[in-house]
Amino acid sequence: MPKAWIQERKKDYYYRKAKEENYRSRAAYKLFQAVGKYRFMKEGDVVVDLGAAPGGWTQASRRIVGPRGFVLSVDLKPMEPFEERNVKTIIGDITEEETVNQILEILPRKADVVVSDASPNISGIWELDHARQIDLAQKALEIALKVLRPRGNFFVKVFQGDLLEDFVGKVKQHFKDVRVIKPKASRAKSAELFVLGLCLKTSEYSKN
Ligand SMILES: C[S@@+](CC[C@H](N)C(=O)[O-])C[C@H]1O[C@@H](n2cnc3c(N)ncnc32)[C@H](O)[C@@H]1O
Numbered sequence: 001m002p003k004a005w006i007q008e009r010k011k012d013y014y015y016r017k018a019k020e021e022n023y024r025s026r027a028a029y030k031l032f033q034a035v036g037k038y039r040f041m042k043e044g045d046v047v048v049d050l051g052a053a054p055g056g057w058t059q060a061s062r063r064i065v066g067p068r069g070f071v072l073s074v075d076l077k078p079m080e081p082f083e084e085r086n087v088k089t090i091i092g093d094i095t096e097e098e099t100v101n102q103i104l105e106i107l108p109r110k111a112d113v114v115v116s117d118a119s120p121n122i123s124g125i126w127e128l129d130h131a132r133q134i135d136l137a138q139k140a141l142e143i144a145l146k147v148l149r150p151r152g153n154f155f156v157k158v159f160q161g162d163l164l165e166d167f168v169g170k171v172k173q174h175f176k177d178v179r180v181i182k183p184k185a186s187r188a189k190s191a192e193l194f195v196l197g198l199c200l201k202t203s204e205y206s207k208n
Contacts, residue, residue: 014185018056024080025056027117029185030194031155032060038179038196040153044068046111048103048147050094050140051118051157053077061115062087070108074099075118094118095139103147110149116140116156130161130191137167137195144197145174154197161191171197 014026023029035041047061052073061071062084073079073089082089088106092099094116118140120132137156144154154175158164164180172178175197182193 023056023059024054026185028056028060030117030183031057031115032064033183033185034155034181034194034196035060035064037183038181038198040155040196040198041065041113041115045113046070046107046109047072048107048111048114048143049073050114050116050143051075051136052089053079055079055082057115057117058082058087058089061113072103072106072111074103094136094143100143100146103143107147111147111152112149113153113155114140114144114148115154119157126191127161130159131163133157133159134161134163134167138170141167141171141174144200148200150200150202152200154195154200156195156197158193158195159191160193164193168195171195175200 014029018026018028041047041064043066045065046069047065049058049061049071052058053075055073058071058073065071067086069086071087074092074094076093078091079089090102092102118136120136122129137158140156158167168178168180176199179196180193181196186192
């Protein structure tokens with residue numbers, strides 16, 4: 001990692017806060033802020049966290065759902081184990097059908113919320129990174145449609161670019177209320193945004 005990048009990171013407010021509060025990533029605060037504002041996850045919920053490593057969103061989700069909820073984390077990479085018995089992990093690729101089957105097997109019931117911070121390795125080529133990010137967001141949407149209960153919620157990372165509008169249109173087909181948001185903890189210079197789909201339409205649910 002370049003030295004300048006490491007130094008900039010150490011000065012970052014959310015990076016230091018995550019270290020102090022024992023969160024595995026500064027990204028945890030993006031989820032806390034989005035949930036704080038839009039209330040799409042609550043105590044007792046069943047949550048699926050896609051692209052979860054190193055586990056900041058999983059920790060944040062577990063904090064919100066508490067001991068009566070359930071969090072299932074999925075990533076290509078193995079994660080440090082979580083202490084809580086109601087947090088489970090799958091090492092798997094969200095683009096593969098097998099992973100969806102595993103999710104459905106492990107969930108205690110249909111999920112209340114699906115979140116995805118899944119992100120490809122960044123090439124630095126804008127169009128390519130944008131297209132890959134939207135592709136992962138699309139896969140996350142497909143999983144959400146299979147595992148969410150009616151009126152469940154979906155929160156997914158995207159990158160700004162030409163394909164975003166079309167993706168947001170797809171989310172609107174399935175969810176009643178759709179917003180594109182950027183939590184304060186998301187760096188202003190980053191191209192990332194988050195699409196929030198609230199309330200999975202019941203008609204859509206019956207098709208799955
Ligand atoms: C930005 S990180 C997630 C950070 C996480 N939300 C946190 O708070 O710690 C993006 C993750 O997406 C994962 N990822 C990328 N493509 C994936 C795929 N096809 N299936 C599963 N995970 C994937 C990467 O391995 C990486 O760990």
